[in-house]
Amino acid sequence: MTHILKPQFRHPKLRTNALGLTRRDYEGVISTLCAGCGHDSVTAALVEACFDMELPAHRVAKMSGIGCSSKTTNYFLNRSHGFNSVHGRMPSIATGANLANRDLVYLGVSGDGDTASIGLGQFCHAVRRRVNMLYICENNGTYGLTKGQFSATNDRASKNRRGMETPFDSIDLCNMAIELGAGFVARAFSGDKAQLVPLIKAGLHYRGFALIDVISPCVTFNNHTTSTKSYDYVRDHNHMVGRLDLVPEREEITAEYEPGTSADVTLHDGAQMKLSKLDESYDPTDMETALPVLERYKKRGEIATGVLYIDDREQDLHDLIGTTNQPLNEVPADALCPGSSALDAINDAHR
């Protein structure tokens, strides 16, 4: 572990965004993860994305559970809100927070243990409730914090460091999320920020449940030659199904796309998602054709990355249950708690 604080000095020519902040203003404390951990790259991508989006730190709530991945919320946006929950229970906390204050940007960071093992039930319900949040699963296929046991996302073909195989099939979080009604589902690789940063931005813009399953190698326990989640394996087997360009509303679209090769999705806030296809057979807006294609990739041991599914309806929990449009802390006290006469009226209606 690094013993020194990260020096305060920054490059004198470092770019600032419209808020007058530099990328370094979006950082947190120095990482205590193993050197070379993929999670640190995800952290850096989050910093980059939030800087580019000019997000004010106080409008963001960082939610996490337990695990190496869940520690990382301490390493970025150190001026944001945050909640580090019980193991696997981050989706509940995020759901509650979101119901109470719908105006914050909810960013959940979790891992394969926190999401696919102890927290699987929680995860499923957050997806089907379409909680408006970006849920990032830093997926390394191993329980790094407890010294490298197989996790539920470890592929059957992937052996551990001693050559042992797992007898169980892996859980594919993306497939599951698509089936459960997530509106935005993507997969990425921590070692490719050019792909990851636009995906994070799109996920943060999206209203509804957005999942990015980031394959994020564990350098200590799962980066050997027989692992399917090592840097080398993921680089060799990474198949991008599409390339995403995200254009914020206020910017003009300047890039040219060949007709028929890209699908355009305009998000609720006016941002344009330009999805250019790299795999002709893949249509991320059509669940029925997309799922079998993903299955084929998986069978071949390939990793499909990019936007895997997008639902342009952008529905979230508040839309589904018809809650108030304001955060609760902005609802006047007499409306928030109308008094015993209002309660009596409700009770009378049920008598």
Add this chain to the structure above:
Amino acid sequence: MDKTDVTDPDYFHKVVDCQWACPAHTPVPEYIRLIAHGRYTDAFMINWESNVFPGILGRTCDRPCEPACRRGRIEDKPVAICRLKRVAADNRGPIDDRLPPIPAFKNGKRVALIGAGPASLTVARDLMPLGYDCVLIERDPQGGGLMRKNIPSFRLPVDVLDEEVGRVLDMGVTTRFGTEITSLQSVLDEGFDAVFVGTGAPRGKDLRVPGREEADDNIHIGIDFLSSVSFKHIDAIGKRVVVIGGGNTAMDCCRTALRLGAESVTVTVRSPRADMKASDWEIEDAEREGIPILDNHSPKEFILTDGRLTAVVFERMRAEYDDTGRRRLIPTGEPDVVIECDDVLMAVGQDNAFPWIERDAGIEFNDWEQPVVDRQTFQSTRPGVFFGGDAAWGPENIIWAVAHGHQAAISIDLYCRGEDLNDRPPPEVNLVSQKMGIHEWSYDNDVSNEQRRIVPHVDPALSLRDLSMEVELGFDVQQAVDEAMRCLNCDIQTVFTDQLCIECDACMDICPVDCINFTQNLEEPDLRETLRVPAMNHEQALYVSGDLNTGRVMVKDEDVCLHCGLCAERCPTGAWDMQKFFFFDAKAQPEPTREQPNAA
């Protein structure tokens, strides 16, 4: 871009900006670390080996290292390198047992050193341990040259000067002080094996304006004035003094005049203040003593009343720069300025001068009456006669004279051994890992946020009355440690091994100053533009790796690297390592033994 060749010593040497900028290439970060550790004697010896006069230079050096200091590019002020050097000299312990032994049996070669300034003394320092018999010939009664004559003792105490000059003379140098040479031929006739001319630039320039000759009694050439004060031939000056000139000599003149009893001293400069040749800190010191500096004032006439100087008339000027940056000074047309005065000190530059060298002695002179001297070997057109210091190419400063002296000594040694002067000995270079544990280094990589420490001064009420009271008190130990910790350890190099890199981006993500990039390789101008922070300081190199597995390359912009080692700490495979680069410029060396030791 091609892969960077880090086996070329120049590559990492250039990263150590201070050392690269120093004419003598003193290993600055190394001695600063030693000061931080309280190892003053070791720090002193590194300096002494490299620049001969640590105590003198720690007060008076022109400090080309400081504007070069990397710290000055990440915050306002560079490390106070010069003042730290003085700390080493002030606090050192005895060093007698560390000085090189002087052979009792000489090698039979005699070398004449003309002029006892820093250049000649450096040659003597380098040649005496090799067994040469050095004869130092000097016009003045004591050694030291301009260091004694032109630097006032309130900046450089005489005991410091005597000690460091004496350390060289005590090696057994034969001195002929008080001997003015009027003929080079007479020296050559003595049959020396080599002659070194280190006579400096002793001739002060003059200004020919109306009234100059008539007022001669009260107009003094700056360096002659300083030297007369130094040798106590002058101990008073008029009440009102005007100093003409904007260099360091002018600053010394005005402050000296103040101490000799002048009540008002004014410095006038022809050019705009920004173009003044004096070092910023010397200007500051003069102004702190209440001396006004009037820029854009060009002397036009000296006014005499009853045959005595009473005023100087100045024309107001302004500077214009043409497309090539060449400056022209143009009168503004404003009314002239008249400054009343009793004495004028003229410090408008100086030249080397060789009226004592016969033009038929085989030494070629150019159109400007300057000797033709080889830039690498310091040899004149007459084999065996060498030049160095200000005598070679005009006024520079002490540290350049030292650098020249080292090189000339190498040449003289090669010449006396009958070897090729262009076959220079290589520098001593070393590169070694500083890794001590998983995240532990043998240097302190925690970058200090402290501001530059200011050197305390003695109370001006006292110092302005005493010509020999040193104005600067020097850092105390705590200030020295605080200042030393500001050094970024630029000699601890970030060394990258392509084959070990797994491209996890950890180094790029952690780097606090965005030096490190993984990107497609391009030609240098394009590559510089495309980095995370474009590398627009073209004086600083890009460190480019070979092709990595993904076809990209690692590109590091050396410009503002803090040498904090976080890239190496966050690297899982040891592709980055922090390695100490030690560079020691070659000096004249003992002749290598012919027999090689048996490898078996």
